Amino acid sequence: MGRGNNVKTGVALRHGLTHLFIIALGITMIYPVLWMIVSSFKPNNMIFSDPGLIPKAVTFENYAAGWKGYAGVSFGVFFTNSLFLCAVSILGNLISCSLAAYAFARLKFTGRSFWFAVMMVTLMLPAHVTLVPQYILFNSFGWVGTFLPILTPKFLATDAFFVFLLVQFIRSLPKELDEAATIDGCSKFGIFLRIILPLALPALVTVALFTFLWTWDDFFNHLLYLTKPPIFSVTRALRTFVGDAGAVSNWGAALAMSTLAMLPAFLLFFSLQRYFVEGITTTGLKG
Amino acid sequence: MSNSHPIVRFLRRNAAGYLFLTPWLVGFFVLTLYPMIYSLWLSFTNYNFTKPDAMQWIGFGNYLKMFGSVFGLSQFTAATGDAMHIDRHYMKSLSVTFTYVLAAVPLKLTFALGVAMLMSQKLRWVPFYRAVYYIPTLLGGSVAIAVLWRKLFEKDGLINAFLSILGFTDLPGWITNPRYALWTLVLLAVWQFGSSMIIFLAGLKQIPQEYYEAAGVDGANKVHQFFFITLPLLSPVILFNLVMQMISAFQVFTQAYIIGGGGGGVLNSTLFYTLHLYIQGWTYYEMGYASAMAWVLLLIIGVLTALIFRSSRFWVSYGTGE
Numbered sequence: 001m002g003r004g005n006n007v008k009t010g011v012a013l014r015h016g017l018t019h020l021f022i023i024a025l026g027i028t029m030i031y032p033v034l035w036m037i038v039s040s041f042k043p044n045n046m047i048f049s050d051p052g053l054i055p056k057a058v059t060f061e062n063y064a065a066g067w068k069g070y071a072g073v074s075f076g077v078f079f080t081n082s083l084f085l086c087a088v089s090i091l092g093n094l095i096s097c098s099l100a101a102y103a104f105a106r107l108k109f110t111g112r113s114f115w116f117a118v119m120m121v122t123l124m125l126p127a128h129v130t131l132v133p134q135y136i137l138f139n140s141f142g143w144v145g146t147f148l149p150i151l152t153p154k155f156l157a158t159d160a161f162f163v164f165l166l167v168q169f170i171r172s173l174p175k176e177l178d179e180a181a182t183i184d185g186c187s188k189f190g191i192f193l194r195i196i197l198p199l200a201l202p203a204l205v206t207v208a209l210f211t212f213l214w215t216w217d218d219f220f221n222h223l224l225y226l227t228k229p230p231i232f233s234v235t236r237a238l239r240t241f242v243g244d245a246g247a248v249s250n251w252g253a254a255l256a257m258s259t260l261a262m263l264p265a266f267l268l269f270f271s272l273q274r275y276f277v278e279g280i281t282t283t284g285l286k287g
Numbered sequence: 288m289s290n291s292h293p294i295v296r297f298l299r300r301n302a303a304g305y306l307f308l309t310p311w312l313v314g315f316f317v318l319t320l321y322p323m324i325y326s327l328w329l330s331f332t333n334y335n336f337t338k339p340d341a342m343q344w345i346g347f348g349n350y351l352k353m354f355g356s357v358f359g360l361s362q363f364t365a366a367t368g369d370a371m372h373i374d375r376h377y378m379k380s381l382s383v384t385f386t387y388v389l390a391a392v393p394l395k396l397t398f399a400l401g402v403a404m405l406m407s408q409k410l411r412w413v414p415f416y417r418a419v420y421y422i423p424t425l426l427g428g429s430v431a432i433a434v435l436w437r438k439l440f441e442k443d444g445l446i447n448a449f450l451s452i453l454g455f456t457d458l459p460g461w462i463t464n465p466r467y468a469l470w471t472l473v474l475l476a477v478w479q480f481g482s483s484m485i486i487f488l489a490g491l492k493q494i495p496q497e498y499y500e501a502a503g504v505d506g507a508n509k510v511h512q513f514f515f516i517t518l519p520l521l522s523p524v525i526l527f528n529l530v531m532q533m534i535s536a537f538q539v540f541t542q543a544y545i546i547g548g549g550g551g552g553v554l555n556s557t558l559f560y561t562l563h564l565y566i567q568g569w570t571y572y573e574m575g576y577a578s579a580m581a582w583v584l585l586l587i588i589g590v591l592t593a594l595i596f597r598s599s600r601f602w603v604s605y606g607t608g609e
Binding site for chain 1: 297300301303304305307308309310311312313314315317318319321322323325326327329336402405406408410412414416417418419420421422423425426428429430431432434435436437438439443444445448449452478482485486489534537538540541544545548549561564565568569574577578580581582584585588592
């Protein structure tokens with residue numbers, strides 16, 4: 001009895017220490033983010049002098065200053081642009097990636113394994129080898145300076161990661177449902193629409209979620225194609241706070257708008273955490 | 288129906304598949320295959336976006352422009368008869384990127400594995416901890432965090448404020464000092480270990496607990512168990528994480544761009560490969576040269592991935608743990 005209790009106390013102590021360690025490390029890790037949020041409410045001259053988390057004075061000046069935006073265009077416009085880009089991208093990816101995934105996972109056709117292998121190779125391809133010709137192509141369409149170079153590819157299933165994720169998921173669904181529907185006279189498209197899509201809902205949520213995050217956070221494409229302030233996205237607009245030599249003129253406003261820019265990711269993450277973990281573990285999606 | 292013409296039958300059998308695949312096929316041909324061939328061709332020309340009519344075939348000129356300094360060249364005569372200058376910054380961008388990849392990827396994976404092992408114990412609140420540890424990864428690639436990182440590591444930034452509380456004096460501006468600037472970016476990468484950690488956690492859960500119990504009975508201590516059970520059984524997951532992290536580390540752009548204020552930072556200390564490519568292609572509009580750089584990047588990543596897979600037969604074990 002006594003020995004058993006000792007072992008139990010030992011385990012409890014070890015677990016307690018582990019908890020303590022994990023919590024301490026966790027606080028260290030998210031301290032910069034917390035500090036950023038708190039500092040966005042500090043008067044500009046107190047941001048540097050105060051490494052603490054409790055502000056000595058609270059102001060909303062930074063938000064007012066930051067919201068004025070860039071070149072006469074307010075941050076409201078930038079947020080609207082980003083949200084529009086995300087919404088259309090999600091729609092495009094959901095349609096195009098699920099169509100391709102259904103073909104790969106369920107339909108029999110000549111060359112299926114060949115095209116699947118091709119798709120897997122594009123998954124690892126660095127985007128830079130296609131960058132210049134894509135830019136020349138979009139420029140010849142007169143699309144530089146519009147949302148089209150960012151949105152059009154989403155309707156053509158260019159995010160192979162999502163096709164792969166959906167293929168994996170659809171393969172795991174029971175085939176008997178398709179067969180029963182076929183016997184009942186359902187067409188391939190009917191099966192896709194009425195059986196596969198509803199059952200694949202969790203995977204589709206993961207696709208929508210990561211499409212949102214990647215489009216929201218994308219910077220490179222926005223830098224290339226969103227060339228005028230009225231069509232700037234939030235990330236492209238945040239860059240204007242950092243001068244060309246790297247100096248920042250208004251830190252308070254920069255931190256305030258950065259905090260706002262992170263808000264959607266936060267909200268989505270805490271409301272849809274399950275889908276994150278599923279997305280990452282099935283395909284190794286990078287956040 | 289069944290005795291119709293073979294072509295009709297072939298179409299009937301394949302039509303549905305290819306119909307569903309059409310968007311992806313169009314995307315593949317128009318936005319991947321054609322651009323790849325086009326950029327390979329451009330890489331052998333002196334194509335400049337602002338002077339498309341002046342484009343000429345220059346053979347391996349762009350490639351010599353990159354690697355000429357290895358042969359001690361500073362300029363050479365191109366196939367067009369014009370003098371071409373060696374890119375003085377190319378080698379620097381290559382060394383910056385390799386240093387970053389070689390430092391950031393192993394550190395990140397080690398850290399991710401360590402934390403994953405801590406959390407794989409039967410503890411309460413693990414989902415909550417996992418969420419908190421994932422926050423940096425969730426936000427890490429964004430411009431917002433890059434802006435924050437500048438602030439943290441400046442001379443009068445948060446890090447120095449803490450270090451001076453601890454009694455350190457004469458602290459450098461980490462971002463503006465060419466000796467340290469790259470390492471702040473390595474730290475930023477390691478900080479975002481969240482998705483590797485989640486994948487490791489899932490992998491650790493697959494290892495049957497009995498293996499550890501049996502080893503414990505046989506007298507193996509924790510260190511032995513780690514090296515002879517955990518590591519071998521986790522090796523396929525390590526391989527996967529290693530390849531994915533390596534590929535994405537070579538393509539880092541946003542953080543370097545913001546922290547360097549659109550350039551390579553002080554003395555080009557953070558002139559990452561993709562940043563250099565962007566500057567060549569979209570500041571100087573030397574898009575033929577930028578295409579050549581992109582193809583070299585593809586080759587580097589391809590060769591390294593192949594090498595890792597080749598080596599994996601010596602250190603990755605499959606077949607157990609199911």
